[in-house]
Amino acid sequence: MFDALAPFAWIALAAVFAFFIGLGLLLGRGGPRDEHGRKVFRLRPVRRLFGLLVVALACVSALLAFSLVQFSRLTTDRPVAGVRMVRQADQQFLLSATPHGREPREYTLYGDEWQIDARVVRWRLPALLAGAPPLYRLERLSGRYRDVAREKTGVRSVHALDDWPAPDLAALKRTFPNWLPFVDVQFGSAAYMPMFDGARYEVYLDPRGALVAKPADAPTEAELKRLGW
Secondary structure (H helix, E strand, C coil): CCHHHCCHHHHHHHHHHHHHHHHHHHHCCCCCECCCCCECCCCCHHHHHHHHHHHHHHHHHHHHHHHHHHHHHHCCCEEEEEEEEEEEECCEEEEEEEECCCCCEEEEEECCEEEEEEEEEEECCCCCCCCCCCEEEEEEEEEECCCHHHHHHCCCCEEECCCCCCCCHHHHHHHCHHHCCCEEEEEEEEEEEECCCCCEEEEEECCCCCEEEEECCHHHHHHHHHCCC
16 A cells, blocks of 8 residues: 555655654754753754754655645546446347446446436535545436437437435535535536447546546457547
8 A cells, every 4th residue: 555655655754754853953952961960952053954954855845745646636537337238239238337346237228329427526625635536426327329310219218326326415515505615516427438249448537527438448449449439
């Protein structure tokens, strides 16, 4: 776990050590002892200046470590679900969706593409500065047709994902608005990709709260390229 935090964990650790060393130099007791044998407190100018510089360096290093942590969060997608599908008939697929850390669930979808929708809650300062990630609640899974005319006449398929585990902060915000003063915005996000036999996808939530679907294996990626995605 500690190795996964490098290099900012090492920078933060060095900053802590440097801070206490600098603090000791800045405020440490020195000089002659009094009649009771206790050291007389004196802030010698050179030692005091050096200690102040070490403390300042430690603070700068701590800010650097914090910035690296924030940058890592801004470039890291959170896994939401795994998706795989099997073709059952023309424009009909059995889709198996596995919520992150849960058992897979199966849904029948009609069309050329599958789509997943979510409601997202994003934070404002100071929660955002502290690194609080966006929260999401998946709402529905549906099939869609590539052709708009076919979309109007084809068999529709949509499944509610209300039974998927997620915090419903949007409802809590509406009921108790003063309880969540750091909620910045609530919005909907969706991702859709083509359906074909044997396709496998991974769904992620990026740091800004957008759903992203990516191919989960090389055959799926190759087929997407063949289809022009």
